[in-house]
Amino acid sequence: KNQVEQSPQSLIILEGKNCTLQCNYTVSPFSNLRWYKQDTGRGPVSLTIMTFSENTKSNGRYTATLDADTKQSSLHITASQLSDSASYICVVSSMNTGFQKLVFGTGTRLLVSP
Amino acid sequence: KAGVTQTPRYLIKTRGQQVTLSCSPISGHRSVSWYQQTPGQGLQFLFEYFSETQRNKGNFPGRFSGRQFSNSRSEMNVSTLELGDSALYLCASSSQPGTASEQYFGPGTRLTVT
Numbered sequence: 672k673n674q675v676e677q678s679p680q681s682l683i684i685l686e687g688k689n690c691t692l693q694c695n696y697t698v699s700p701f702s703n704l705r706w707y708k709q710d711t712g713r714g715p716v717s718l719t720i721m722t723f724s725e726n727t728k729s730n731g732r733y734t735a736t737l738d739a740d741t742k743q744s745s746l747h748i749t750a751s752q753l754s755d756s757a758s759y760i761c762v763v764s765s766m767n768t769g770f771q772k773l774v775f776g777t778g779t780r781l782l783v784s785p
Numbered sequence: 786k787a788g789v790t791q792t793p794r795y796l797i798k799t800r801g802q803q804v805t806l807s808c809s810p811i812s813g814h815r816s817v818s819w820y821q822q823t824p825g826q827g828l829q830f831l832f833e834y835f836s837e838t839q840r841n842k843g844n845f846p847g848r849f850s851g852r853q854f855s856n857s858r859s860e861m862n863v864s865t866l867e868l869g870d871s872a873l874y875l876c877a878s879s880s881q882p883g884t885a886s887e888q889y890f891g892p893g894t895r896l897t898v899t
Contacts, residue, residue, distance in 0.1 A: 707890075714789070714875050714890030715828075760828065770841050771882075777827035 673698040675763050675776035683782045688751055692779045694744040694761030702764040702771065706735050706746050709758045709778070718746070718759075751783045787812065789878050789891035797897045803864040806894045810857050810878030816840075817859040818888065819851060822873040831874075834859055835882035863896075871898045 675696045684690050696704070703722045707715035719728045719735040721744070728735050732749045748755055761776040790809045798804050810817050818841075819831040830843040834853035853859045857878075863870055873895050877888040 712892075712895075714877075714892050716890070717887055720887065762828075772841075773830055775828040775830075 673763075673765065673772070673774045675761055675774050677759075677761050677776035677779050679779060680777075681780040681782070683784055684751055686751060686753055686783050686785050690748050690751060690781065692746045692748075692759050692761075692781070694746070694776055696742050696744070696761070696763045696774070698742075698763040698765045698774050700765055700767070701739065701742075702766045704735075704737055704744050705762040705764070706733070706744075707760040707762060709760060711757070715760055748781075753783050753785060756781060756783045789876060789889050791874075791876055791891040791894050793894060794892065795895045795897075797899065798866050799899050800866055800868060802866050803862065804866060804896060806861045806863075806874055806876075806896075808859045808861070808876035808878075808891060810859070810876075811889055814878035814880050814889075815857050816879045816882040816886075817853060817857065818877045818879075819859070819861050820875045820877065821845075822875055822893070823871075828875070831861065833882060840882050866898045868898050871896060 678693045705720045706718040709715040718733050721728050721737045723739050734747045737744045758778040758780050760778040763774045765772045792807045816835045818833040820828045822828045833841040837853045848864045851861045873893045875893045877890045879886045879888045
């Protein structure tokens, strides 16, 4: 069964600290993996899209890693800011018979405390 | 360039009623996807439209339907509303369907069924 599991479910860190969010997937065949940030009451905003051949991708203070062999990805946030408080959603894309299927994780809710 | 817009932003309906939600994609984007987001289930794919044709459909009952117009604007309709339909409904636009192209989400329509 195609699944995306994220951990932890929620996380509280102090402003300025780093954190790492995890994403494990069983989606096959794999097309790409995306990380989204969703502020409360807003739509998700893309942070990174990674294909099979990409191991690391950065977007400012956000760095995503992908290990396609172990089917694991992580999102590392450096020097956290209060504005990083949001839900982070891992999404894995699979292509099947010409159609793209997106499998969503349930997200990690991050709270950055002053 | 204007982003994805969704109307209305908030809606309260009673059981048994029907509702129509609207989505205007980013100018030039011809693919529109709809998602339902609930706290327990996360984001779930409803359907995708491209050039006025439904290309892909998720596992939702027939009460959920949609359409796309020649200007790429899309509407989603839910008939015979149930309490469990209360959710944030998100639409996302992209330039191409079913590929690794970026998806841009709107702010969502918060539907409450009483």
